[in-house]
Amino acid sequence: MALVKFNNSRNLAPVYTPFNDLFDTFFGEGIIGDKALIKVPAVNIAETDDKYEIDLAVPGLKKEDIKISIEENVLSVSAESKEEIKEENKKVSRREFNYSSFKRTFTLPEAANANSIEAKYVDGVLKIEVAKKEDAKIQAREINIV
Structure with a gap:
């Protein structure tokens, strides 16, 4: 499955009005820049014969x-990062703080071994x-034909 970012630009709008700029300012990237957006990390989830694999970027x-x-x-993954840039012996006219946090939760299937x-x-x-319980692992065996 591919995710495609929708770009709501003026050339896609059937009629251009001054309200387009107003809405872009309030709901687009005008006020909320890339650094201020709340970002949730991308995740890949895979299942093998004996475990579940969760990868977060x-x-x-x-x-x-x-x-x-x-x-x-319920497996919860959270992070909190705070960075402050300090400049000593300088007259500071602008100081930026960087703060980010997220929390993702995953409901584990019944086959998951929460202790491993x-x-x-x-x-x-x-x-x-996350390891699977022994009884949930796929058991391979050969079946004899009679």
């Missing part, structure tokens, strides 16, 4: 900023592996 975070918890078969979860953070990708 969280570049720029430290592993100390990330918190993973599980409660009643491993996580690692490599190159901006958080990789979580």
